[in-house]
Structures are given as C-alpha cells and as structure tokens.
Amino acid sequence: xxxxxxxxxKSYGYGDFIAETEYWVIFLAPNQSNLGTCVIALKRHYGxxxxxxxxxxxxxxxxxxxxxxxxxxxxxxxxxxxGCLLNSFYLEDQPNPxxxxxxxxxxxxKVHFEGIVFEDPYFGYMRPRPVKNVSTKLRKKIxxxxxxxxx
Amino acid sequence: xxxxxxxxxKSYGYGDFIAETEYWVIFLAPNQSNLGTCVIALKRHYGxxxxxxxxxxxxxxxxxxxxxxxxxxxxxxxxxxxGCLLNSFYLEDQPNPxxxxxxxxxxxxKVHFEGIVFEDPYFGYMRPRPVKNVSTKLRKKIxxxxxxxxx
Numbered sequence: 001x002x003x004x005x006x007x008x009x010k011s012y013g014y015g016d017f018i019a020e021t022e023y024w025v026i027f028l029a030p031n032q033s034n035l036g037t038c039v040i041a042l043k044r045h046y047g048x049x050x051x052x053x054x055x056x057x058x059x060x061x062x063x064x065x066x067x068x069x070x071x072x073x074x075x076x077x078x079x080x081x082x083g084c085l086l087n088s089f090y091l092e093d094q095p096n097p098x099x100x101x102x103x104x105x106x107x108x109x110k111v112h113f114e115g116i117v118f119e120d121p122y123f124g125y126m127r128p129r130p131v132k133n134v135s136t137k138l139r140k141k142i143x144x145x146x147x148x149x150x151x
Numbered sequence: 152x153x154x155x156x157x158x159x160x161k162s163y164g165y166g167d168f169i170a171e172t173e174y175w176v177i178f179l180a181p182n183q184s185n186l187g188t189c190v191i192a193l194k195r196h197y198g199x200x201x202x203x204x205x206x207x208x209x210x211x212x213x214x215x216x217x218x219x220x221x222x223x224x225x226x227x228x229x230x231x232x233x234g235c236l237l238n239s240f241y242l243e244d245q246p247n248p249x250x251x252x253x254x255x256x257x258x259x260x261k262v263h264f265e266g267i268v269f270e271d272p273y274f275g276y277m278r279p280r281p282v283k284n285v286s287t288k289l290r291k292k293i294x295x296x297x298x299x300x301x302x
Binding site for chain 2: 048049050051052054057058061064065067068069078079080081082083084085086087088090091095097106108123124125126127128
C-alpha cells in the first residue's frame, strides 16, 4: 500500500513507488536508461539541502546503505552516482522545489533483464541520456527485483 | 595552515584548501565556470557513499548548511547542486575512488567579482562547461570571500 504522501509526490513525476521510510519515499525513476535508477523524495515539502533535519539525514544515510546493497545484489551494479540537483523546478516562473535525490546505478557491462539489454555507454562520465522506454510490466519486475534485495 | 591530509588530497586535483572539519576538507574546485564551485573530500580514504559513518554524515550535513549560507551571502547564489559521482576514478584500470562531493552554485544572473564576469548560461540544467581560467590571485580572493561568510 502506498503512503499518503505518494499521490502528491507522484504529481512531480518521480516515478513508481518502491518503498518508504519515516522521512523519505523511494521511487523507480521514469527513465530506466540506467537500469535501477531511483528518485528518493523527502516526505515533507521542503526545497533545499541546507536545513534538512538531523533525523532526516540519518534516515537518508540508511537508505543509501540499503539501496547500494540491494542494487548491487539485484543487477551487479559497478558503482553509483548520487545527486541533489533540483534544477528543473527553477525553470518555472515561481520555483517551488521539492527536495529529492537522484540515484543512478552505473555499469561497466551490459545487463540482461527479462529479455531486455540495458547498457551504460557513458560509464565513467556524466552525460544525459534519452529516456529508455520500458513497459509497465517490466517496471513492475524491476521494482520486485529491487524489493527482493532491499533489507 | 593546511591539514596533514591536504597534500595527499591535493594529488587528486580537488583544488585549493578553504577549510576543514573533523572528517572533511573543503576545496575551491579547479573549474570556476560556476563561481564558488567547491569539492568536499572525506579525510580518510574510502570510496563509496554507502558505509559512511554516522558521525561523517552528521559532520557533512553541517558543511551543507554552512556552505549554502556562506555562498549565498558571498555571491548571491540562486540555488545549489550537490553530487557524489566518483566517475572519473572508474576510468582507471584499477579504480581506487576517494569519496568527495561536488558543490555547484547556480545563478539566474551574472556575478561581477573583482572585475571578472561570471555567468551560468545553463541555469536550470546540468550541462558540463569548459574550465574557466581564473588567476591564482583571483582564486585567493574567491576563497577569502567564502571564508569571510563561513560561520
């Protein structure tokens, strides 16, 4: 069952619900060009990294540990990129940012999952990639595989 | 005076020493295309975000608060990007990453500082920019301005 915040958070287009903690919600990001890419959004509406509360940092640090472990187990990820950017909110006339993190698994190798091949051609670099179209069914399987490894 | 770790950390090319805390060192990044861009490096040699100790997270969270405050005061920054990427280490045959954060101030407006104009033409987006050549003298003035506002 999804938390009460998810409907609101969904309006930001962060993706599909995977799990929640006391202060954060983990989503499977819309763009799966890098398999397992997630968005981790703060439950309360707050728009910058400074001023985040100690308990929110502490909770986030545990998510970092759990997600890196789970994704490595699930898809043999090589390493991870983390980013708190918030740029797109500032393209609006009246920016009203909502704090969230980008979690991007990076791969030295191809990953075959459910008959689809995922690649990371810019491994070692940060370059935007076009959205990889992944069916709803496959997104559910990616989420299930992550949850299976999420301790 | 620089800490004993800085000489080693300097070999990674993180930039010029600004300040240190118990667990982290703050450098002025080599590339100042976005004025005030910093690198925050962990003092111990460790290569990923998962497994970072609670006291290291807590110390980092205070740096986030202090740096966002200081840069806003110093250069009227609009908002900030934070990233823990570690990509370039993985271009080596034997990756031996050293944990560090990128702190990138973003501006809706031009900033005039010591006779130089700094711009952020891709505000609202994450796009790599070529290195902006800044003299050693100017780098020292940028550092002094940041330190003046670093509480």
